[in-house]
Amino acid sequence: MTGERPLALVLLEMTLLVLAGPLVTGAIQKMKARLQCRQGAGVLQPYRDLTKLFRKGTVQADTASGFFRSIPVLVVAATVAAGAFVPVVRAGPPAFPLGDALMLLGLLALARFLTAVGALDAGGAFGGMGASREMTIAPLVEPVLMMVVFSTAIAAGTTELGALAAHRGTSWLLAWSAADFLGFAAMLLLLPAETGRIPVDNPDTHLELTMLHEGMLLEHSGPGLGCMVLASHTRQIVIVAVASALFFPVGPAGAGVVGVLVGAGAFAGKILALAIYLALVESSYAKLRLFRVPQYLGVGFVCALTALALRIL
Amino acid sequence: MSEEALHAVIDDLGALLLFTMILIVAAGQIYRAIYAVSAQSLLIAIAAAVLATATGNRDLWVIAGVTLAVKAVALPWVLHWIVQRMDIRREIEPVIPIAATLALSVVIVVASFQLTTSLGPVRQAIAGNALPVGISLTLTGVLVMATRKTALTQMVGLFASENGIFFTAMAVTQGMPLIIEIGVILDVILAALVMTILVLRVRSTVDADVADLDRLRG
Numbered sequence: 001m002t003g004e005r006p007l008a009l010v011l012l013e014m015t016l017l018v019l020a021g022p023l024v025t026g027a028i029q030k031m032k033a034r035l036q037c038r039q040g041a042g043v044l045q046p047y048r049d050l051t052k053l054f055r056k057g058t059v060q061a062d063t064a065s066g067f068f069r070s071i072p073v074l075v076v077a078a079t080v081a082a083g084a085f086v087p088v089v090r091a092g093p094p095a096f097p098l099g100d101a102l103m104l105l106g107l108l109a110l111a112r113f114l115t116a117v118g119a120l121d122a123g124g125a126f127g128g129m130g131a132s133r134e135m136t137i138a139p140l141v142e143p144v145l146m147m148v149v150f151s152t153a154i155a156a157g158t159t160e161l162g163a164l165a166a167h168r169g170t171s172w173l174l175a176w177s178a179a180d181f182l183g184f185a186a187m188l189l190l191l192p193a194e195t196g197r198i199p200v201d202n203p204d205t206h207l208e209l210t211m212l213h214e215g216m217l218l219e220h221s222g223p224g225l226g227c228m229v230l231a232s233h234t235r236q237i238v239i240v241a242v243a244s245a246l247f248f249p250v251g252p253a254g255a256g257v258v259g260v261l262v263g264a265g266a267f268a269g270k271i272l273a274l275a276i277y278l279a280l281v282e283s284s285y286a287k288l289r290l291f292r293v294p295q296y297l298g299v300g301f302v303c304a305l306t307a308l309a310l311r312i313l
Numbered sequence: 314m315s316e317e318a319l320h321a322v323i324d325d326l327g328a329l330l331l332f333t334m335i336l337i338v339a340a341g342q343i344y345r346a347i348y349a350v351s352a353q354s355l356l357i358a359i360a361a362a363v364l365a366t367a368t369g370n371r372d373l374w375v376i377a378g379v380t381l382a383v384k385a386v387a388l389p390w391v392l393h394w395i396v397q398r399m400d401i402r403r404e405i406e407p408v409i410p411i412a413a414t415l416a417l418s419v420v421i422v423v424a425s426f427q428l429t430t431s432l433g434p435v436r437q438a439i440a441g442n443a444l445p446v447g448i449s450l451t452l453t454g455v456l457v458m459a460t461r462k463t464a465l466t467q468m469v470g471l472f473a474s475e476n477g478i479f480f481t482a483m484a485v486t487q488g489m490p491l492i493i494e495i496g497v498i499l500d501v502i503l504a505a506l507v508m509t510i511l512v513l514r515v516r517s518t519v520d521a522d523v524a525d526l527d528r529l530r531g
Contacts, residue, residue, distance in 0.1 A: 161366050177321070178328035178442060185332050292341075299339045306331055307421050310442065313426035 004081055004095040005087070009260075013088035016264070017241065021233035022046035024240065024275055026289060031279035046233060053226030061219055063123035067255030070119035072220060072227035075111045075256060079231040079238065082107035086241040088264030090249040091165035093158075100159040101149045105142060111231060112138055115216050123280060130215025133290060137200065137212060140297040141193050144186060147304035150192065150244050151183045154311045165245040180305035184247045189300035191274065192281055195236040199281070199288040237271065240278075244270040319367045323484060326360045331422065334453050335484065337473055338418050340484035343405050348468045349391045350476075355475050361483055372491040373483070379498055380479070388505050389470060395465060395509055399516060406462040415459050418453045425449040443484030449464035450477025464512045468505065477499050 005013075026043035033040020060068065085104040116135055153159045153184035155177070156167035169175060176184075193200040196213040205211055223232050248270045250263075288296055333353040340346035358381040365373035407414060427449040432444070454474025458467045479497065482489055515526075 176325065178324035181325060181328040228344055295339065295341070295412055295415075298412050299335060302335050302339075302415050302419050303332065304420050306335070307328075309423050309426055310328060310331075313423070313430060313445075 005090065005092055006095045009037055009089070010084055010094055010098070012260075013086070014080065014084045014229065016088055017083040017237055018230075018234050020268075020271075021188070021230070021237040022050060025062065025233050026238050026276050027272070028282070032283055033274065035279065035283040046229075047098045050226050050230060053229065054223050056222040057225055058222040059099070060221070061122045061124065064121055064219070068121045070220075071121070072224040073230075075114045075118075076227040076231040076234070078107045078111040078114065079102060079234045082111070083234060083238050083241075085161055085252075086160040086238055087165045087245055088241065089268050091162055091164050091168070091245075093160050093163045093166070095222055098160075099114060101153070101161050101164070101242070102159055103148070103151070104161070104238070105146060107240065108235060108238070109138070109142055111235065115158060115213075115228070115231075118247065119216035124219050126215045126218050130212055130218075131162045133212045134216060136290075136299075137193065137293060140294055144297065144304050145190055145194065147301075147308055148183050148186050149242075149246065151307040151311050155179075156309075161245045162239070165250050168247070168249060170247075171212045177311075179307040179310040180247065182303045182310065186300045186303035186307065187243050187247065189296070189303065190276065191239065191278060193293075193297060193300075194239045195278065197278055197282050197287045200293055202287050240271055240274045241267075243274060248273075317395065319363070322363050323360065324442050326356055326363070326463060327442045327480075330356050330446055330450060330476070334450055335415070335418065337469060338414050338453060338457060341405065341409060341411065342398050343396055343401070343465060343469075344393075346405065346466060347396070348451050349387050351385050351389035353473060353476050353498065354380060354389075357480055357483075358385055360480060364483060364487065368418065368487045372494070373451060375491060376483070376494050377490075380451060381494070383498055384472065384476070388501070391505060391509060392465060392468065396468045398513070401463070401465070405466045408460045408462060417456055418449075421456065423450045425452065444481060447477045447481025450474070450480060453477075464508060464515075468508050471508075472501070472503065 001169060007077040023043060023046070024045045026041075029045065030040045030043050058069075082104045085099055085101065112134065116131035119131040149159065152164055152168075156164050158164065158167075196203050201214075203214065205214065211234065217225060219229050244267070250266070318323060330353060333349045333356065334351040337346050337353070340349060356500065358377045361373050361377035361380060364370070365377060396437040422445075426442075426445040451474050454470045454472075454477055457470030459470075461467050461470065475497075479494075482494075
């Protein structure tokens with residue numbers, strides 16, 4: 001279903017994304033647990049964790065400056081704002097001036113930067129190490145993500161995600177051109193890196209020296225930590241939604257409340273498919289050594305570049 | 314099958330072939346390279362079948378079947394068998410870092426696309442992107458052969474390179490004479506057998522690999 005998206009719809013979609021973010025994490029955790037023959041916590045566990053965190057008090061390192069307190073709020077604000085750019089229940093450009101995919105990636109990069117600054121500000125050793133590692137990985141991931149966006153944007157002539165999704169249409173594999181296969185391959189390689197999962201990062205542990213993202217959250221506590229965790233849930237669903245907007249078909253047409261519900265159902269299906277992919281990858285691969293990560297991301301880079309070459313040449 | 318649909322399918326298969334080639338170049342373990350080259354041969358067989366349905370050329374069905382049996386199943390199985398027999402380390406040994414090889418392969422892909430655009434009329438006559446994809450597969454296969462120290466990974470490079478030639482030949486001529494195709498496949502089988510025996514013999518007599526054989530002693 002296409003057509004311009006009014007402001008109310010964009011806001012509704014953004015809220016939906018933020019509310020569904022923890023659910024995706026919960027679903028992935030549950031699937032991982034089942035794959036490891038464990039019962040696992042319920043899919044609603046991330047919500048319980050969040051409410052618990054928001055009820056707690058805050059403890060802050062003596063070395064942290066005043067800016068440290070505002071970092072979780074800024075990070076969650078940037079990530080949630082990024083959620084506004086993704087089409088959820090229906091495709092089509094927004095009816096009012098809004099940013100495009102580049103703005104979205106920029107906001108996510110801003111959130112990442114603020115997280116790293118916060119980790120360095122608190123002065124903890126783990127935080128600093130996590131930040132330095134995250135900043136090593138980030139410049140390898142972000143350009144590739146941008147090239148994947150470009151490789152589809154060239155065909156549609158726009159970088160606005162809603163318009164890109166509308167251009168993708170309702171047909172799927174049959175309408176894929178050669179470049180889409182390589183772009184999708186690059187996207188699949190990038191998804192675990194961008195969502196902070198194995199083989200690049202390990203989301204389950206706070207105790208290993210190999211961690212990237214979790215290491216940066218160690219100094220946060222209470223509502224601040226809650227904000228950071230909510231931001232990483234939201235970041236994950238935003239990236240997955242970008243992948244589905246770029247490569248998956250839009251939901252079937254419909255109007256009014258029914259159309260929105262059908263669109264939301266189709267969106268849930270697409271997100272679930274990618275969540276299953278993430279859970280499978282996490283369960284079947286070991287975490288890469290940090291020095292092997294650039295090589296892994298290099299494969300994604302080459303795929304994206306080849307997709308771009310196929311599109312242009 | 315219409316002309317446009319054929320072009321689109323060959324284009325898509327070309328993209329998947331390039332993807333398997335990237336996997337071969339990036340593979341850090343020999344098993345992955347073997348699986349990737351097997352998948353690549355499978356895609357070549359599919360391409361042959363697609364061209365067979367499109368052109369009605371019966372020889373191409375034979376080619377598809379032979380490719381599937383020999384290059385997608387038998388040769389990878391032989392490679393697998395040698396790897397197990399020799400009990401070699403899982404890591405493959407590149408001469409230059411794998412990241413550099415990946416960068417070079419990008420250069421090759423872009424260059425072959427760029428260079429074939431100057432062949433305008435020729436490229437128009439060929440289904441889809443088959444010509445640049447075939448050329449880049451061939452050259453990247455050579456690159457893999459040149460940048461690996463062990464004979465087995467060089468064999469993988471040879472097979473990939475051969476796949477590229479095969480793909481180009483198939484798309485350019487809409488099916489070469491059967492006798493030539495069979496001859497080419499027999500060549501590959503023979504090369505694989507000779508190299509297999511050579512690798513095993515060299516290994517068992519002097520315990521060296523091809524990288525060590527760089528000096529001629531009189």
